[in-house]
Amino acid sequence: MKDFHINTEIFFGENALDRLTQLQFKSVLIITDPFVVNSGMATLLTARLERARIEYELFTDVVPDPPVDKVISGVAAALSKKHPCIIGVGGGSAIDTAKAVRKFATQMDETYKPYLIAIPTTSGTGSEVTCFAVISNPAEGRKYPLAEEELLPDEAILDEVLVKSVPASVTADTGMDVMTHAIEAYVSTNNNEFSGALAEKAVEISGQFLIRSYSSNEDTHARRKMHIASCLAGLAFNSASLGLNHGMAHQLGARFHIPHGRANAILLPFIIEFNSGIGLTNRSQKDYPPCVRKYCNLARILGVSNMNEVTTIRALISYLHFLNAEMGIPSKVSDACPNLSKEDYEAAIDAMADAALRDGCTATNPRIPIKNEVMDMYRKIW
Ligand code: NAD
Numbered sequence: 001m002k003d004f005h006i007n008t009e010i011f012f013g014e015n016a017l018d019r020l021t022q023l024q025f026k027s028v029l030i031i032t033d034p035f036v037v038n039s040g041m042a043t044l045l046t047a048r049l050e051r052a053r054i055e056y057e058l059f060t061d062v063v064p065d066p067p068v069d070k071v072i073s074g075v076a077a078a079l080s081k082k083h084p085c086i087i088g089v090g091g092g093s094a095i096d097t098a099k100a101v102r103k104f105a106t107q108m109d110e111t112y113k114p115y116l117i118a119i120p121t122t123s124g125t126g127s128e129v130t131c132f133a134v135i136s137n138p139a140e141g142r143k144y145p146l147a148e149e150e151l152l153p154d155e156a157i158l159d160e161v162l163v164k165s166v167p168a169s170v171t172a173d174t175g176m177d178v179m180t181h182a183i184e185a186y187v188s189t190n191n192n193e194f195s196g197a198l199a200e201k202a203v204e205i206s207g208q209f210l211i212r213s214y215s216s217n218e219d220t221h222a223r224r225k226m227h228i229a230s231c232l233a234g235l236a237f238n239s240a241s242l243g244l245n246h247g248m249a250h251q252l253g254a255r256f257h258i259p260h261g262r263a264n265a266i267l268l269p270f271i272i273e274f275n276s277g278i279g280l281t282n283r284s285q286k287d288y289p290p291c292v293r294k295y296c297n298l299a300r301i302l303g304v305s306n307m308n309e310v311t312t313i314r315a316l317i318s319y320l321h322f323l324n325a326e327m328g329i330p331s332k333v334s335d336a337c338p339n340l341s342k343e344d345y346e347a348a349i350d351a352m353a354d355a356a357l358r359d360g361c362t363a364t365n366p367r368i369p370i371k372n373e374v375m376d377m378y379r380k381i382w
Pocket residue numbers: 033035036063064065066090091092093094096121122124125126127130131132133134162163164165166167170174177260261
């Protein structure tokens with residue numbers, strides 16, 4: 001038996017932030033990063049809370065790839081005043097921190113059950129609707145994807161006004177994160193008709209609007225569409241889970257601090273080649289693994305369908321390389337990390353491959369990878 005549910009209520013569209021004026025809480029804890037406060041973006045929330053006479057406290061210590069110690073200080077902040085509502089506002093890092101803070105604070109004090117609202121300011125992770133939170137352990141150079149129903153936010157607010165300021169390079173990285181979520185969920189061994197429908201729509205919107213959104217902060221229509229696509233892809237992978245792409249990307253983020261979406265973007269064409277078993281010199285064959293038909297569906301949606309399975313998969317791979325290049329995303333780790341030496345990178349490959357195989361996302365990859373194959377792929381992307 002399978003189960004599909006959407007338990008997060010989603011408020012979206014123009015002025016969606018006005019939802020904050022309807023809240024019935026006396027006070028809230030806002031968990032965010034310094035950018036959201038310093039840029040003045042936080043006032044879009046706090047002004048509305050003030051209008052509704054809701055008190056607020058700001059916790060602004062979030063950093064990218066949130067480490068365990070920031071979650072611990074967030075839990076201390078949550079438990080000190082026990083605000084009945086926590087609002088995570090920012091990119092995936094801020095939202096994941098808020099999700100982890102709510103989970104651990106509730107575990108430490110069973111009488112404390114705060115409501116959780118997620119407000120994304122990037123269009124990428126879909127974290128506002130997932131029961132995942134990715135926490136880093138910098139000492140070990142590892143990322144831990146936590147996966148539990150209790151991490152799921154009660155509400156998500158998608159207001160495009162918050163993504164207007166996202167710079168081009170972050171739009172590119174996070175947009176390719178959306179594309180990777182949708183594609184991985186679509187071919188996941190855990191996919192189903194519901195997750196498939198959400199993933200197809202997310203791919204369609206990303207194909208139409210990602211480059212537009214990247215090209216101009218003023219293209220509000222494109223940015224609104226990508227904000228929705230991010231959420232759709234989040235709903236898709238929350239149901240179907242992900243794959244090896246994420247399992248490998250988590251290691252690149254934890255060790256070399258490559259932004260999450262960028263690490264996914266670099267890997268994506270190589271992962272499709274690996275999963276489909278269709279390389280540069282393959283000829284047509286009678287049978288293909290089931291994921292090939294699915295990749296071909298997505299190629300059709302993206303308008304790069306070709307003569308047969310082999311040429312269509314090659315066209316899809318080329319299209320993803322093209323998207324990366326158009327948006328200035330480096331094609332190799334050596335370009336993404338100019339200060340990293342080849343020797344240091346190669347020395348890390350063995351441990352990264354072990355960690356990628358252990359990563360929870362890898363379990364639903366359509367092709368079961370062995371260690372040598374993962375190591376080879378890490379070498380290919382250098
Ligand atoms: P991020 O939250 O790390 O933010 C990246 C940068 O963008 C930060 O410097 C931030 O200050 C800045 N930023 C955020 N909003 C902005 C805005 N509106 N204008 C200008 N700058 C802005 O990046 P992200 O890609 O959103 O999140 C990545 C994190 O999310 C990683 O830790 C990743 O592992 C995690 N993640 C979680 C899930 C999930 O389901 N929980 C899924 C995918 C990724």
